[in-house]
Amino acid sequence: MNKSLSLLLASMTLCSSATAYALVTPNPPTLNAKGYVLMDYQSGAILVGKNQDGALAPASLTKLMTAYVVGKEIESGRTSWDSKVAVSENAWSVKFPDSSKMFIKPGDNVTVADLMRGLIIQSGNDAAVALAEHVAGTESGFVALMNQWALSLGMSSTEFINAHGLDGEGIHTTPQNMAILMQRIIEDVPEVYELYSEKRFVWADIKQYNRNRLLWDNSLNVDGGKTGYTSEAGYSLVSSATEGQMRLISVVMGTPSKQTRVEASRQLLNYGFRFYETDQLAVADSDERSVRIWKGEGKNLSVGFEQDVYATYVRGKGRELSKEVEIYAPLIAPVKQGDIVGSVTWRVGVEEIMTEPLVAKSSIEQGSFFTRLIDTVVLWFKSLFSDTKSLWEG
Template sequence: MKKLILTTIGLLYVSSFSVAAVSVPNPPELSAKGYVLMDYHSEVVIAEQNGRAGLAPASLTKLMTAYVVGQEIIAERLNWEDKVTVGVNAWSQKFPDSSKMFIKPKDEISVSNLMRGVIVQSGNDACVALAEHVAGSEAAFVSLMNEWADSLGMYDTRFINSHGLDAEGIQTSPRDMAILMKNIIEDVPDVYELYSEKEFTWNDIKQYNRNSLLWDNAINVDGGKTGYTSNAGYSLVSSAIDGDTRLISVVMGTESKNARIGQSKNLLSYGFRFYTTQKIADAGQVESMVRVWKGDQSEIEAGFPQDAYITLPRSQTKGLERSVVIEEPLMAPVKLGQKVGEIVWTKENEVVARYPIVSGQAVEEGNWFSKIWDSAILWFKGLFSSFLSS
């Protein structure tokens, strides 16, 4: 198909902030094995180092454990108040030198409390208890984890267990962890709410959330997950908001607890200070009318299938150009929601964002007369175009 540019609108002003036009400094230097700073809405990666490196995830693995449980709840195969009977494999004594919730065989614990054990206390025992309850065995649950990873586009990730203790072949990347955190926030918001809880008590043992950024009033972090093993180093996935902007930072493989906290804060602060994100279209917003050939109707609405956002340096939000690019000619049949073109934003001939636009209606093939008539028109159009180009 040819692509037809219908219109270009210059000088779109994206930012509503009043900020002096200054060049963007380099991201802060971090002593980590890898890191990513990503905008939640646009999924633009603002800064990264070794973003696709395969690294040991440690307890960042528990983000996927919680995500899978959240999806089971959405599918109504599981309930927050369902009781889970703890098996021998989930006994806290099997995890002597690692974080745990302190549960024991035959304990009956609600899913909601076990999820707090996973998220707030980072309990390896709680992970195994939930895994066995959901899938019958931890191995079967890990298969679900990897299936979800594939479906979310986490192509650098391979889970071996439900908790993240070092094991042969286990790995993820900073980019994959950013993708996972975005989907937790978006797909299972009830699960994400638990990441803001600062403490949880079970078996008369109070444990505090290891993400100390939750107590930092200088930055509005409302969730995240820490991780540590000797192989992985100290890691932290966190998310923070500032006005309408939400950022996700992933810092993996630092040398200490303080380093992962300080470096995550520096990364988030950098993003909020020098970048801005603005919504530029609503899901369902009609963008253009599109000609359909050989169908039972000749024109359809084309619009955005999802909200659209642009993330740019604050000093570079002026002078954007916006183009509507339609796939031409569009032939019937056309499915509802079928991509028919895209909107492209450029600055100085460089693409800064692009979003698809899709059909707002289904179009069936037309009758024999409309097909012949449209074929004739297309033939003459092609002949005329050839004449002009010769």
């Protein structure tokens, strides 16, 4: 074999090996935790999970929901960041010995903004009670709001019994539910989420640092998260990080130490960014295509998606992505804006990764009697040839 041919074959072998290697995904890390999950923020895809639906004590992860509820109250106008809160005896910091607190005391008038920093950065149990009483009058009334919001967000395996997360009968959540909650905080109350990136807060001349040590990790762009610990729950951490256009959410619950929860979270996030990618498959409010509509005032209808569509898959598999459009033909007027008129399915190779409904982007009313008559005749002739596709392509 001549030298040139040998070099060519060697080069082809190396290229083939490199391609095969790029598509190999190792097993996810095995972590020393009671349960954990890694979720892609955009698509909601679960990339890694262990006991992700197991009922676990949330500890101070509970404060994620406390902050979410307050954020929604601010959004609704029922309170504001500048609103002053009178601290009650129930919220007094001395009532929480040997637990995290902001160090407020009865008679203090504290803004919601400062209490939220005390809740999020210092993980103050006293701040949690003060905010709960401010929003709902009593902590128990606020807990009812927390549980109502949990159900509305799809957190069906979660039950809160207080605003701070200290152990008690019946309190439980799951890693998957906590990932959903962090996803919704980022999406629904972004001003609240911004507080999770702050590294320190001073109240009563006491400087306290954010307990999420990943905020200081230069190997990851972690911009938020919440720690939790009780003797029942162990050490837990919810974190979110970005790399380019991709955002991941990690939840690690019930580790044996502070350092373990940090290392476990780092392993999950690094694994996700290294071996997965997220693509935007469709843009909300854009037209996917124009389809034929029958017996209407117009002959064509623009169809598209109500929301942005994302999918997450193994890195390097994007070139195998394909799309199949189905229209529920024939489309007969009247059609109202928002009506589901079809669907789009995306596949990577033969694996289906996402199906999203297609909706009408506008309304089309019935046409005149003459238009309906003509289209009825045309449809009858088309049906004789069973040419379903032509019914919407026109």
